[in-house]
Amino acid sequence: MKNEASVLIVDDELGPRESLRMILKPIFNIHTVENGEEALRFIRQEPVSLVTLDLKMPGIPGIEVLKEIKGYNHDIEVIVLTGYGSLNTAVEALRYGALDYINKPFNIPQVEEAVKKGIKRYKINMLSRILTQTLNISKEEIQGVIKMGVTQLEDQLLYAEKLTVLGQLTPKIAHEINNHLQIIYGMAQQGLIKTKGEEVFNKYFDSIFTEAEKIDHIAQQLMKYGKPPEHNEDKINVQKILDHSLNLLEDFGETKRCQVHRFYREALPLIRGDKFQLEQVFINIIINASHAVEKTTNKKLIVETDLSSDGQSIEVTISDTGCGIKEENLEKIFFPFFTTKEAEKGKGLGLSIVKAFVEKHQGRIEVKSKLEEGASFKIILPITLDNKDNKREPRA
Ligand SMILES: Nc1ncnc2c1ncn2[C@@H]1O[C@H](COP(=O)(O)OP(=O)(O)OP(=O)(O)O)[C@@H](O)[C@H]1O
Ligand SMILES: [Mg+2]
Numbered sequence: 001m002k003n004e005a006s007v008l009i010v011d012d013e014l015g016p017r018e019s020l021r022m023i024l025k026p027i028f029n030i031h032t033v034e035n036g037e038e039a040l041r042f043i044r045q046e047p048v049s050l051v052t053l054d055l056k057m058p059g060i061p062g063i064e065v066l067k068e069i070k071g072y073n074h075d076i077e078v079i080v081l082t083g084y085g086s087l088n089t090a091v092e093a094l095r096y097g098a099l100d101y102i103n104k105p106f107n108i109p110q111v112e113e114a115v116k117k118g119i120k121r122y123k124i125n126m127l128s129r130i131l132t133q134t135l136n137i138s139k140e141e142i143q144g145v146i147k148m149g150v151t152q153l154e155d156q157l158l159y160a161e162k163l164t165v166l167g168q169l170t171p172k173i174a175h176e177i178n179n180h181l182q183i184i185y186g187m188a189q190q191g192l193i194k195t196k197g198e199e200v201f202n203k204y205f206d207s208i209f210t211e212a213e214k215i216d217h218i219a220q221q222l223m224k225y226g227k228p229p230e231h232n233e234d235k236i237n238v239q240k241i242l243d244h245s246l247n248l249l250e251d252f253g254e255t256k257r258c259q260v261h262r263f264y265r266e267a268l269p270l271i272r273g274d275k276f277q278l279e280q281v282f283i284n285i286i287i288n289a290s291h292a293v294e295k296t297t298n299k300k301l302i303v304e305t306d307l308s309s310d311g312q313s314i315e316v317t318i319s320d321t322g323c324g325i326k327e328e329n330l331e332k333i334f335f336p337f338f339t340t341k342e343a344e345k346g347k348g349l350g351l352s353i354v355k356a357f358v359e360k361h362q363g364r365i366e367v368k369s370k371l372e373e374g375a376s377f378k379i380i381l382p383i384t385l386d387n388k389d390n391k392r393e394p395r396a
Contacts, residue, residue, distance in 0.1 A: 005119045006031065006047060010039040010065065011054040011081065016104060020052055023111050028119070036060035040068050043076065049122040050077045050115060052102070055089050063093060070097040075125045077118035174222035177215065184212050217276060232274040238314050238381065239264050239305055241275060245282035246303065254290050258299040258320070265306045268314055272384045277357040284350035285318045285377050291341065292322025292375060312382060313363070319376035325369040333367070 007024055009032045011017040021030050031046070033039050036059050039051065051069060055062030066078055080093040080101045090101040099121065100114045188208045195201035246262075249255045286301065293299040298321040306315045325333060332338045334355045339348030358365050362382050369375035 004029065005049040005122070007115060007119075008033065008039060008042055008048045008051045010034075010036065010051060010057070010062075012057045013054070016054070016081065016106070019106060020111065023106070023108050024115060027112070028115070036062065036065035036068075039065055040072075043069060043072060048076055050079065050118045052079050052081060052115070053093075053098075054081045055093065056083060063089065063096065066093055066096050066098055075122060075129065077122045079114050079118055170222045174219040177219040177222070181212055181215055181219065184208070188212070214276075218280075232276070233272045234275055235270045236273050236275050236278065237268075237270055238273075238278065238316060239268060241278050242282050242303060242305065242316060245279050245286060249283065249286055249290070254287055255301060258290055258293050258301045261300065261302045263302070263304040268305060268307060269383050271314060271361075271381055273361045273381065274357075277360060278381075281354045281357050281379060282316070282318070284354050285379075288350060289318060289320035289322060289375070291345065292320050292324070294322070296322050296372075308380065314381045314383060315378055316381070317376060317378045319374060321374040324371040324373050325367070325375050326371060330367055330369065 006029045009017055009020045009024075009030060011020070011032075012034050017032050017034070021032055024030055028050075031042065031048075033042055035057055039053070040060075042048070043051070053062055053066060053069075057065075060068075062080065066080065069076055069078055074097070078093075078098045080090055080098045081104055082090040082101050083104050090098075093101065099118050102111055102114055188205055191201070192205045195205075243262075246255065246260065250260075286303075289301050293301070300319075300321040302317075302319045304315075304317045304319075306317075307313075308315055329338075329340070334351050335348070336352040337348040338351075339346040341348075355365060358379055358381070362384065364380050366378040366380070367375065368378075
């Protein structure tokens with residue numbers, strides 16, 4: 001699609017003038033003039049967004065034309081064209097407000113890119129001028145808002161890109177996990193046979209089988225990454241799952257380094273959801289919390305459950321007194337592969353899985369954090385069971 005922006009080509013030589021016109025004609029409205037005098041006359045009569053300016057021309061020197069253009073309307077972007085060996089003039093031109101320089105002979109993609117960039121800048125400048133005048137907002141504020149928008153868009157693109165990569169990788173990773181898992185199963189089976197009858201060993205092997213089944217389940221889920229996820233809808237007691245997750249991590253020594261405080265609201269309603277997924281949610285957040293308190297003297301993990309004020313959701317808040325999260329990272333922490341940990345400690349996948357699982361329960365997650373003071377993750381899960389189903393259960 002053609003851009004309505006106007007570009008003025010100023011060059012005394014027919015060859016470069018015409019080739020620039022041919023390159024840019026499909027994208028912009030093009031005008032051409034042969035010297036500085038004509039250029040200055042043209043910009044006073046017609047709206048121009050960008051000028052490509054040859055620096056070596058008979059009549060008014062290119063650099064003077066540049067100064068006049070910028071003096072007349074500073075918003076007009078100027079790209080200077082430089083021949084071999086005239087880099088000094090190009091640098092001088094940049095000092096006088098030229099946006100960029102292009103070397104002759106032209107490299108087509110470079111010309112297109114430089115002109116597109118110039119037009120974009122012209123439009124942003126115009127927009128901020130209009131907004132500054134009509135809304136009385138400062139240029140810096142507007143640029144801040146634009147920058148924020150662009151950053152958010154870039155972040156979202158990056159997220160989408162990473163998800164695509166993840167989608168391609170995960171079935172392979174899952175396959176690998178499965179291979180090793182088969183060996184673990186086989187060995188455990190052997191162990192069980194060899195130690196048959198010895199109660200003390202049975203307990204260990206039971207644990208190996210239970211945990212291996214969980215890994216198996218994770219691998220199955222990963223294999224289906226990108227396909228519509230399997231989501232069970234059991235009646236579940238969130239506090240029971242929370243307790244189970246905490247106990248499991250305690251058994252593995254994960255929460256050993258912190259004091260755990262539980263503040264549970266009595267008789268919370270059941271919700272409909274996937275036990276396994278919610279367990280993964282809590283486990284990931286608790287492990288993160290236990291990592292966060294590693295280097296702090298105050299090592300508290302506080303787990304609270306409550307009913308939302310409108311009675312429609314269950315709220316689980318997991319807080320720690322750890323290192324906290326930098327403000328600029330608060331949104332990034334849910335991106336796959338975002339991690340601030342060393343390679344062997346974290347892959348940056350935990351919270352992206354947490355977010356996906358919480359969203360599958362039509363829930364949401366809120367994070368608050370103060371650097372050096374701690375972080376708090378609130379998981380809000382809607383109660384989707386209707387009342388007749390929803391017998392309240394006391395704390396497990
Ligand atoms: N409780 C917390 N306190 C401080 N920072 C946290 C906390 N929870 C998460 N983070 C930050 O968020 C990042 C992303 O967390 P996430 O769980 O997704 O990945 P990870 O823990 O780095 O790796 P993985 O979970 O894959 O082992 C962490 O690296 C850390 O910087
Ligand atoms: Mg983690």
